[in-house]
Amino acid sequence: MGNISAGLRKQGAAAATDIDSTWDVVVIGGGITGAAVFCEAVRMGLKTLLLEQKDFAWGTSSRSSKMVHGGLRYLKQGKFMLTLASVRERQRLLSELPGLVDPLGFLMPVYSDHGPSRLAMGVGLSLYSLMAMEKQHKGYGPKQMAAMVPGLRTKKLSGGFYFKDAQVDDARLVMRLIHEGADSGGVALNYTRVDDIGRDRRGRVAAVTAIDTDTGKTAELYAPVVVNATGAWADKLHPPPARGIHVRPLRGSHLIFPGSLFPLDRVVSFIHPADGRPVFIFPWEGTAVLGTTDVDHEPDLNMEPVITGGEADYLMEGLDFILPGLGISREACIASIAGVRPVLGKGKVPASKESREHMVWEQKGLVTVTGGKLTTFRLLARDALAKARRYIPHGRPPLDSEPVFRVPDRMSEKTEESDLGVKRRLLGRYGALAGRVVEESPRELVSTVGDTSTLWAELPFAARYEQVKHLSDLMLRRVRIGLLLPGGGEDILDKVESICAPFLSWDSDRWSDEKKRYTEEWHRAYAPPD
Numbered sequence: 188m189g190n191i192s193a194g195l196r197k198q199g200a201a202a203a204t205d206i207d208s209t210w211d212v213v214v215i216g217g218g219i220t221g222a223a224v225f226c227e228a229v230r231m232g233l234k235t236l237l238l239e240q241k242d243f244a245w246g247t248s249s250r251s252s253k254m255v256h257g258g259l260r261y262l263k264q265g266k267f268m269l270t271l272a273s274v275r276e277r278q279r280l281l282s283e284l285p286g287l288v289d290p291l292g293f294l295m296p297v298y299s300d301h302g303p304s305r306l307a308m309g310v311g312l313s314l315y316s317l318m319a320m321e322k323q324h325k326g327y328g329p330k331q332m333a334a335m336v337p338g339l340r341t342k343k344l345s346g347g348f349y350f351k352d353a354q355v356d357d358a359r360l361v362m363r364l365i366h367e368g369a370d371s372g373g374v375a376l377n378y379t380r381v382d383d384i385g386r387d388r389r390g391r392v393a394a395v396t397a398i399d400t401d402t403g404k405t406a407e408l409y410a411p412v413v414v415n416a417t418g419a420w421a422d423k424l425h426p427p428p429a430r431g432i433h434v435r436p437l438r439g440s441h442l443i444f445p446g447s448l449f450p451l452d453r454v455v456s457f458i459h460p461a462d463g464r465p466v467f468i469f470p471w472e473g474t475a476v477l478g479t480t481d482v483d484h485e486p487d488l489n490m491e492p493v494i495t496g497g498e499a500d501y502l503m504e505g506l507d508f509i510l511p512g513l514g515i516s517r518e519a520c521i522a523s524i525a526g527v528r529p530v531l532g533k534g535k536v537p538a539s540k541e542s543r544e545h546m547v548w549e550q551k552g553l554v555t556v557t558g559g560k561l562t563t564f565r566l567l568a569r570d571a572l573a574k575a576r577r578y579i580p581h582g583r584p585p586l587d588s589e590p591v592f593r594v595p596d597r598m599s600e601k602t603e604e605s606d607l608g609v610k611r612r613l614l615g616r617y618g619a620l621a622g623r624v625v626e627e628s629p630r631e632l633v634s635t636v637g638d639t640s641t642l643w644a645e646l647p648f649a650a651r652y653e654q655v656k657h658l659s660d661l662m663l664r665r666v667r668i669g670l671l672l673p674g675g676g677e678d679i680l681d682k683v684e685s686i687c688a689p690f691l692s693w694d695s696d697r698w699s700d701e702k703k704r705y706t707e708e709w710h711r712a713y714a715p716p717d
């Protein structure tokens with residue numbers, strides 16, 4: 188069974204004021220990019236500290252469409268190398284992280300009156316398959332397509348395609364990277380914001396000023412290099428290198444429906460009739476998720492992004508157009524989620540035309556990495572650390588062929604006895620710590636929460652070992668039941684309290700406050716839109 192590292196064991200109590208003050212690298216931002224830089228830096232043998240101002244994955248990295256994909260849109264834009272890199276990362280993650288990154292089939296109907304032609308789609312998908320070095324797509328005629336997708340619009344349907352990509356639980360992927368880094372000696376703190384980056388007389392980075400956002404206490408932490416992995420916040424700490432380029436926050440929103448309304452275990456991907464953008468509906472943890480939009484995001488980045496009525500109308504218009512026979516109504520929606528893409532651009536083209544490539548820039552020890560995708564986190568991290576290396580000469584990057592994620596030698600007996608799907612899920616999500624989820628729980632908690640595939644046992648595990656500071660950390664990011672259950676799981680909050688209370692030092696007043704705060708937050712940012 189895996190060891191709980193000092194980095195994680197101490198997490199519940201640790202704060203910036205009671206850790207070492209000197210580090211090789213400080214990483215700012217606890218989304219996928221920061222978590223990947225953290226994990227890779229620890230693998231280089233560097234003394235690494237990660238600081239996140241809110242919760243791990245609170246930003247975009249818990250709000251994505253959860254696809255681990257090559258990105259067919261890049262192919263359309265002629266960006267072959269980028270697609271190739273993404274496809275390779277996808278294949279790598281599928282083999283390293285079964286149970287967290289799993290194959291997901293796509294069905295894409297093709298119409299003669301709009302969207303790409305059968306020929307164009309066929310050529311694109313052949314290239315896509317070639318990149319994966321395996322045929323991963325198949326073409327179908329209109330009758331077959333209609334039979335495969337219940338409720339599909341058949342007018343002008345000229346056929347369609349099946350192809351393979353993959354799906355991940357984004358927030359758990361972030362946690363998996365943080366576990367890996369912390370298990371090898373890194374320290375990661377949530378609710379710790381970096382307010383300032385200090386420099387020496389020559390202008391080189393020397394320290395950061397961090398503030399514990401719960402207590403207000405500050406600490407000066409020293410490092411010769413700081414990696415700014417703050418996504419959409421990146422240019423607040425470090426202006427982009429070229430004039431005119433800035434971070435353009437673009438909001439993408441999703442609507443979540445009960446899985447019973449969408450009788451498919453595949454994605455239906457289609458072209459929205461209003462603007463020709465790709466949109467999809469996909470199965471996720473027993474629900475069906477419809478997304479996404481792509482609009483400029485004006486509100487304060489430190490507030491939870493929220494779907495607007497206009498975005499919901501747009502998504503429902505697309506769904507009604509493509510799957511009229513399913514009759515999914517807006518009233519059936521159980522939750523929503525919106526995220527902000529950290530896109531770098533000049534802001535002169537429509538949102539969906541902005542490049543999604545990542546960018547790294549450096550100035551005297553401050554390395555900034557932003558843009559990019561969830562799928563290519565390892566490449567972003569390696570690029571950022573390559574720029575950081577001149578300030579930390581003793582670190583050596585691991586070989587490209589070395590796996591990032593460790594697999595436990597053996598699981599506990601109780602875990603071995605579990606259902607195969609459960610074992611796979613736990614191994615993917617918790618790696619070397621998977622055994623503990625089951626081992627440290629009473630048998631009755633090794634059962635699922637409602638119709639979701641989340642085990643009750645995952646909640647006390649997270650409360651105990653995963654630096655849960657607020658109930659929303661637990662319900663929305665350590666496990667995702669706040670998005671999967673109607674009302675954000677309001678009905679089960681008393682049970683959550685009873686099984687997690689032994690591991691959180693909250694008295695009953697604190698539990699009442701946390702439940703109130705979580706419920707308000709859910710209604711404000713995750714409820715179905717009006």
Ligand SMILES: Cc1cc2nc3c(=O)[nH]c(=O)nc-3n(C[C@H](O)[C@H](O)[C@H](O)COP(=O)(O)OP(=O)(O)OC[C@H]3O[C@@H](n4cnc5c(N)ncnc54)[C@H](O)[C@@H]3O)c2cc1C
Pocket residue numbers: 215216217218219220221238239240241242243244245246247248249250251252253254255256379380381382416417418419420437438439440479525526527528529557558559560561562563
């Ligand atoms: C709607 C949508 C769908 C997407 N779908 C996909 C997909 O299917 N597949 C895919 O590969 N990619 C997808 N993406 C892209 C992907 O989600 C993002 O590129 C990725 O999550 C960005 O991660 P990040 O770590 O750079 O940023 P974030 O996850 O936002 O992390 C940055 C963190 O920095 C913290 N921070 C900011 N300032 C400070 C400070 N001063 N001190 C400390 N911490 C700070 C923030 O709180 C935040 O948590 C999608 C994006 C969106 C919006």
